[in-house]
Amino acid sequence: MFVALWEFKVKPGFEIEFERVYGSDGDWAQLFRKEAAYRGTRFAKDLDRDGWYFTIDTWESRAAYEAFRNANREAYAELDRRCERLTGEENKIGTIES
Numbered sequence: 001m002f003v004a005l006w007e008f009k010v011k012p013g014f015e016i017e018f019e020r021v022y023g024s025d026g027d028w029a030q031l032f033r034k035e036a037a038y039r040g041t042r043f044a045k046d047l048d049r050d051g052w053y054f055t056i057d058t059w060e061s062r063a064a065y066e067a068f069r070n071a072n073r074e075a076y077a078e079l080d081r082r083c084e085r086l087t088g089e090e091n092k093i094g095t096i097e098s
Contacts, residue, residue: 001039001059001097002059002060002061002064002065003057003059003096003097004057004059004092005056005092005093005095006055006091007090008055008087009051009052009087009088009089010051010086011051011085011088012051014085018053018086018087019043021083023041024041024042024043031075031076035064037061037064037065040057040058041057042055043055043056062095
């Protein structure tokens with residue numbers, strides 16, 4: 001199992017759209033579902049910091065995740081560009097493989 005952890009600081013006024021796009025059934029999850037090795041996205045709002053959210057994307061393996069990224073480079077980049085206006089900060093917390 002491979003997990004990618006991200007945190008985002010959402011710009012004020014964009015919270016609803018961010019939740020729709022990044023949520024467990026949002027645009028990112030729909031893109032990831034093109035790969036059979038994608039296992040799902042967990043989505044959470046930080047209770048201690050206003051406007052901060054986390055995503056936890058789970059994949060069968062790191063190799064499957066990287067293969068997906070390579071095969072879908074353009075679609076990934078386009079969605080990422082489209083989402084830039086929603087966040088003031090985006091940080092990859094880390095990756096875990098077990």
